[in-house]
Amino acid sequence: MTIATIDTVRPKLVRGRGGGGPASTRTVVAYGFWIFLLSDFILFAGLFAAYAVLSGNTAGGPTGAELFNLRSVFIETMCLLFSSYACGLGALSAERRRVDHFYISAVFTFALGAAFLFIEISEFAGMVSRGAGPSRSAFLSAFFTLVGTHGAHVTLGLIWFIYMVAQVAVKGLRPHVLRRLLCFSLFWHALDIVWVGVFTLVYLMGVQ
Amino acid sequence: MDGEDRLLDDRTPGVEHEESMANFLSYTAGLGLAVLLTIASFVVAQTNLLWPPGIPVGLVVLAFAQIGVHLVFFLHIGSGPDHTNNVLALAFGVLIVFLVIAGSIWIIANLNANMMEMPASLPR
Numbered sequence: 001m002t003i004a005t006i007d008t009v010r011p012k013l014v015r016g017r018g019g020g021g022p023a024s025t026r027t028v029v030a031y032g033f034w035i036f037l038l039s040d041f042i043l044f045a046g047l048f049a050a051y052a053v054l055s056g057n058t059a060g061g062p063t064g065a066e067l068f069n070l071r072s073v074f075i076e077t078m079c080l081l082f083s084s085y086a087c088g089l090g091a092l093s094a095e096r097r098r099v100d101h102f103y104i105s106a107v108f109t110f111a112l113g114a115a116f117l118f119i120e121i122s123e124f125a126g127m128v129s130r131g132a133g134p135s136r137s138a139f140l141s142a143f144f145t146l147v148g149t150h151g152a153h154v155t156l157g158l159i160w161f162i163y164m165v166a167q168v169a170v171k172g173l174r175p176h177v178l179r180r181l182l183c184f185s186l187f188w189h190a191l192d193i194v195w196v197g198v199f200t201l202v203y204l205m206g207v208q
Numbered sequence: 209m210d211g212e213d214r215l216l217d218d219r220t221p222g223v224e225h226e227e228s229m230a231n232f233l234s235y236t237a238g239l240g241l242a243v244l245l246t247i248a249s250f251v252v253a254q255t256n257l258l259w260p261p262g263i264p265v266g267l268v269v270l271a272f273a274q275i276g277v278h279l280v281f282f283l284h285i286g287s288g289p290d291h292t293n294n295v296l297a298l299a300f301g302v303l304i305v306f307l308v309i310a311g312s313i314w315i316i317a318n319l320n321a322n323m324m325e326m327p328a329s330l331p332r
């Protein structure tokens with residue numbers, strides 16, 4: 001579409017610029033949720049800044065290079081990425097009113113998300129049992145706060161997702177259920193974006 | 209909603225107004241690119257493919273590329289006029305994230321450089 005077309009249409013058609021009345025509920029809900037996600041990115045920015053500042057302060061304790069296992073981080077990353085992909089396809093099937101396809105995608109979304117969380121929790125448990133818990137050094141405090149906050153988001157997301165699948169099962173694919181699914185799918189993709197920052201800054205740069 | 213009206217409707221992140229097949233292909237293309245970029249990041253970090261002092265810069269570039277892939281192919285953020293609000297909100301978010309991260313590192317590195325050495329005899 002060119003600029004000229006916009007100028008010649010009737011003003012009432014130009015939505016979002018005061019011409020076409022209020023936007024649809026779906027647009028308003030998703031835009032509001034987008035603003036929330038951006039504020040969540042700002043929360044993570046604070047934690048990333050704290051980690052970047054404190055990552056060298058190991059207080060004689062273990063460093064990242066001694067603690068991190070890049071093979072399991074790679075598997076974690078792939079789990080979260082494919083979970084995000086399955087979630088996107090699930091939202092697409094829901095839009096097309098294909099409940100069967102939605103349930104198949106939902107199984108993959110949940111299983112891969114849970115696998116991510118399982119690997120992360122066993123990594124944390126292994127570190128704590130080796131005496132590298134959050135109280136060992138400033139580096140480890142910042143590490144557990146940043147990665148743990150992301151893990152807490154994933155945990156809440158999984159609980160929210162069970163709740164969403166139950167809503168689809170009980171209420172069906174009504175417009176308000178679809179809007180909530182859209183919000184969940186945005187949340188899940190946003191967590192994957194934060195994870196890109198985590199594995200780059202914490203793990204890949206931590207082993208250098 | 210008729211065609212012309214639909215074209216001018218506002219868009220939100222996560223919603224694509226095209227054919228569902230195009231949508232499926234967009235997700236799959238995004239997945240492929242993200243997997244490639246992730247593998248590239250892990251390879252760069254563990255080998256000497258890049259000049260070693262340049263590895264962190266290479267990793268940051270790969271991470272930004274992957275975040276861009278996620279935004280375009282998974283969240284469907286576009287550059288058209290119907291995406292103005294979403295892109296403006298994103299730009300504001302990026303500004304604040306940059307201020308928080310760059311500002312913290314800058315200020316705290318300065319404070320750290322001006323800090324007096326703490327004698328080992330003092331209680332901590």
